[in-house]
Amino acid sequence: MHTRTITATLTALALSAVMATHAGEEIVVDGSTTVGPIAKAFAEYLMSQHPSLRISVSESGSGNGAKSLINGACQVATMSRPMKPQETLAAQVKGINPVAHIIAMDGLPIIVHPSNPLKGLTIEQARDIYFGRINNWQFLGGPNARIVRISRDTNSGTYECFMEMVMNKTRLANNVEYVGSNGAVRQRVMNTPAAIGYAGLGFVDATVKAVPVNGVMPTAATVLDNSYPLSRPLFMYTNGEPATGTFLHAFLTLCQTPKGKELIQAVGFVPLVEGGQQ
Amino acid sequence: MTPGTRFIERLFTAACYGALAVMVAALLLLLVPIFVKGMGALVFHGTVEYRRMRHELFDRGDGAQLAREQAQMQRAAQPMYAMLAEFEAALPTNPPAVRATQAAALRDLQQRLRVLLGPLPGEPQPALPRSQYGQTRWDRAQVKLHEVLYAEVWDYSNPDTMGQKMEVPRQEQFAGTALAPLFPFLQQHTRAILQPRLTCYWRFFTDASRDAHFFGGIKPELVGTLYLTLGAVLLAVPFGVLSAIYLVEFARDGLLVRVLRMCMNTLAGVPSIVFGLFGLACFINTMHVSPSKSVLAGSLTLALLILPTIIRAAEEALRAVPMTYREAAISLGATPWYAVISTVVPAALPGILTGVVISMGRAAGETAPIIFTAAVSVGQTLRIWDVLTQPTPVLSWNIYNVATEHEAVDEIRHVQFGMVLALVALVLLLNGAAIILRARMARALKG
Amino acid sequence: MHSINVTPSLLLSTRSRRRRRLTAALGRALLFGVTAVSAGAVILIIGFIVRDAAPFVRLCGVREFFCSTQWYPAGTPAAFGALAIFYGTALVTVSAALIAVPVGIAAAVCLSEMLPFGARQAVKPVVEILAAIPSVVYGFFALVVVAPLLQTHGKYLLAGLVVIVGIPLGGGVVLLTGTLLGRGAARRRGAPTWLLGGMAAVVAALLLAAIWQCLQVQVDSGTNALNVAMILAIMALPTIVSVAEDALQAVGRDLREGSYALGASRAQTTLHVVLPAAASGLIAAIILGVMRAVGETMVVWMASGNAAQIPAPWFNLMAPVRTLTATIAGDMGEADQVTGSARYHVLFFMALCLLLIALICNIVSELVIWRKHKALG
Known part of the structure; x- marks a missing residue:
C-alpha cells in the first residue's frame, strides 16, 4: 500500500517537473479569426525555426481571446478591436495587466459577387443596405435582385468594427445572415450572386469583388495612409510587456522584422511601416 | 379482392418501399461523395512539387531521384x-x-x-x-x-x-x-x-499539418479525438456499469428507483449544446479543473453525454443474462454479491462492451459539447501529460473550422474531405465492431 | 428487480454473518451512491443552467425575450428579443418532422410488415449507420454539397421533396378518406373504385400544383431553412424508424392474424389494426425524432444562415433562419462572462428553454407509453 502511494506521488512529481520544464516553451494564442492567419503564420515560422517551441492557436473570436487572457488561459490574445473598458477593468481585478501590441493594419473591404455590376458604394449606402432601407440592387443601378446581406457573427471584433465604422451603432436589419468567420463570409458571397458582405483584407481574393468605398479601393496602400475609410489596426494583447529573449517576445516582435512583414503580406494583411505605430 | 382494394394495396406497398428507398438513397448520397472525395486526400496524382515539398518539409523520399x-x-x-x-x-x-x-x-x-x-x-x-x-x-x-x-x-x-x-x-x-x-x-x-x-499518402493520418493544413496530415486532430474519446469512456464506464448493476441486480422497484430512472431518461434527452454550456459553467468557470479549455474538461463533459447510453446498454446486457445463472451460483453457496461478480457480469460483458464501443463512436463524433470545453483550431499533437491542462485540435471541431473559418477554403477541399472521411471511418469502424460483437454474442447465447 | 432473497446459511457464525451482512449493506450503499451520482448529473446540469440563467431574468426580465423579435445582443443598448429565434427553431423542426415522419413511418411499416427477415437484417445497418454519422459531418454535407445545389437547382430539389413527402402523405390521405367514405358505400355493397380514383386524382392534381408552385420559387441563398430541414429530417429518420419499428413489432401476431382471417388485405390490416395498436409507440417515435432535431447544433449553425428573422411569408422555407442551439454556439465566444453581462446569461436562459422543451417531450412520451401500459392492464 505504502509503495503504491510513493510511486503515485513520484509519478505526479515527475509529471509536474516535466510540465514545468516545458512551460517556458509553450505559447497559447487565442482570439480573433481575422488575426488568425497572421498568428498561424507566425506560429508556423517560429516553430520551424525552433523545433522545441510549441504554439497553439485558437480562433474563437476577439472577445474570447480577451476572456482567455483575463483568465490566464493564454499568453497572447489576438484581437481585431481594442479591449473594451469593462474588459480592462475585469483584467485589473484579476491582477492581469493587458498590454496592446499593434501588429498589422487591416482594411474592411465590402465585397459582392463578381457578377455584380456595382461600381462603388458610399458609407451611407452601405449603412442603408445593412439597415434595410435599400433592399434591391436596382436602387444602386444594378439589376432587379433582392440583396442578400451577410454579416460576421455578433461575437467578432470585425462585426463590432463594422458597427462602429459603418453603422454608427444603429441596428442591422432583421434578415441579415450571420456567419461564424471571415472565410465563411467570403464563401457565402462567392456562391451567392446577389450577396453583399464584409471581411478582413486577408480573406478577399479574386473569387469575390471588393468595391470602392467613398471612391477608394481597399488596398495595402490606401489602408496604410488611412484614405480607405474602413481600416483598423489588429492587436495582440499580453499580460505585461514580455521579457526580451523569451519566445513570447520573439512572437510579438516578429511583425517588426522583415520576415514578419513578409509573412503578414503573404497572408493578405498590411504590415506597419517604421514609426507608423500609433 | 375488388379492383379498389387491389389499388389501395399496390399504392400502399409502393409508398412504403419508396420511403425505404428514400432512406437508403439518402445514406448513399451522403456516404458516396465523402468516400470518393475523402480518398482524394490519400490517393491522388502528386506532382514533382509534391515530392519536393515532401522531401523538404517531411524529409521523405529519394533526394537523388x-x-x-x-x-x-x-x-x-x-x-x-x-x-x-x-x-x-x-x-x-x-x-x-x-x-x-x-x-x-x-x-x-x-x-x-x-x-x-x-x-x-x-x-x-x-x-x-x-x-x-x-x-x-x-x-x-x-x-x-x-x-x-x-x-x-x-x-x-x-x-x-x-x-x-x-x-x-x-x-x-x-x-x-x-x-x-x-x-x-x-x-x-x-x-x-x-x-x-x-501517389498514396497514407501518412495523412500520422503527419502533423504544415502551414495551417495546406500540407501534411491530421495527426494532432486524430490524437485529440482519441484522447477525448478514451477519457470520456474511462470516466463514464465505471459509473455507467455500476449504476446498471445496481438498477438491475439490487434495486427494488419503488418511487426512488423510478425517480432515478426518470433522471437518466432526461439526461439522455438533454441537447448536446447544453452539455457544452454546462461543461463551461461547471468544470471550467466554477470547479476550475483547468485554467481554460482542456482535454480533461472536454472528457468530463462527453462522459456525462454518453453516460445514459452506457447505462442503458449495460442494463439490457445484464437483463439478458438468464435467471438460471444467478440461481445456479446461489445454490452453490455464493452470496448474491458473489453471484453477480462471478457469473452475471462476465456473462453480460460482451453486451456491456458493445454499449461502450457504440458510446465511443458517439463521443468521437460530438462537436457541440467540446466547442467551449476542449477544442482549438490549430495546435500541436498533445502529449499525454498535457491532457490535464491543454486544449487540443479535434477532428469534429476542425472539420467545422477548415470548412468555414479557414482563409483558403477552396484550396484545401481535399483536406476537409479527408478529415470527414477519417471521422466517418472511425465512427463506422467502432459501430462495425459493435455489430460484430453483438452477432458473436447472439451466436454464443444460442449455441 | 432480479434480486433473490436467500436465507443466510446456518453454518456461519453470528459474527461472520453480521460482518457479511454489513459488507453487503455497505456495498449496496456504495452502488446506490454511484447510481445516485449518475442520475444526479442531470440535476447538476439543470442546477448550473438555472444558476446562470437566473441573472438574465433579474437583469432584463423575460417579457422582451419572449415577445420581441429584436435580437441585438451586442448593440448599445442591447436587445434580447428571441421570438424570431424560437420561431426559427420551430420552423426547421416542424418542417423536418413533416419530411421525416411520413417517410420514417412508411419505412418502418416496410421494414416490419413487408420485408422478409433476411432483407430486414440487411437494411437495419442502414438505419444504424445513419444514426451513427456525426452531426458535424451532416453539417459539412449541408454546407459543401447541399447549399450550392439548392442555390443552383433549388426549385427542382424542392419539387423532388414535394414528391417524396407527398406520395406517402397523399397516399395515406387517399386511403384513409377513401376507406372512411367507402364504409358507408360498402354497406350499400361494392367498393367505391370511382371514389378512390377521384380522390387520387384530386391529390395528384394538388401535388402537381404544389410542384408547379415550387418551380416558381426564387432561391436567393443556399443556406436556409429548407436545407437544414432536409438534413435534420435525415438525422431524425433513424430514430423514428427504429422506435416505430419496435412499436410495430410489439403488436401481437394474433391481432394481425385475426384481421387477415376476416379477409382484410395487408394495407387494411396495417392501417386499421396494426398502426392504431402501435399508436403510442409511434407517437413516442415522433417525439424522440423531433427532440433530435430541436437539440441539433452543428447542422443548423453551419447551414441555416443564422438570420434572426421571422421569414416573410411565414412559411417561406427559402429564407435564412436562426435557431436556439446555433445562437448559443455562435454567440458564446464574445459573451464575456467576466463582466457577468446579460449577454452571457441570456445564452444560459436559452439553454434552459431547450432543457425545458426536452423535459416536456420526455414527460409526454413517457406519459403516452404509460397510459398505453395502463390501458393494456
Missing part, C-alpha cells in the same frame, strides 16, 4: 522562362501607355504562374510554405492551369441581369508579343513540367 526530376522540370520549363525574360526585356522599349497595361498583365500572369509552378527562377524563397511550392496535386494544377490560360472577365452590359462570366484567352492579351507562344507551349508541356504520378 528528386534532383533528377527537378532538373527535368527546369529543362521542360526553360523555353517558357526564356519567353518571359524576353518579354520583360522588351517592355521598356514600348510606348508608355502600352507599357503600363502590359506590365500589369505580366504581373498578373507571373502571379498565376507562381501559383501553378512555384517561385519563378531567381526569386527569393517566400516565407510561407504555401507559396514556396507550386501545385502539389495534379487535379488542382489543372484548375490553376486554366486560370493561367484564361482570364476571367465579367460582362455587365445587360443591365437587367447580373453580369455574365466570360473567359478570355490570355493569349489575346499578349497577341503579337514574345509571350503569345507561351500559352500553347504551357498547355502542351504542363504534364512534362509537373510530372504527375499516382
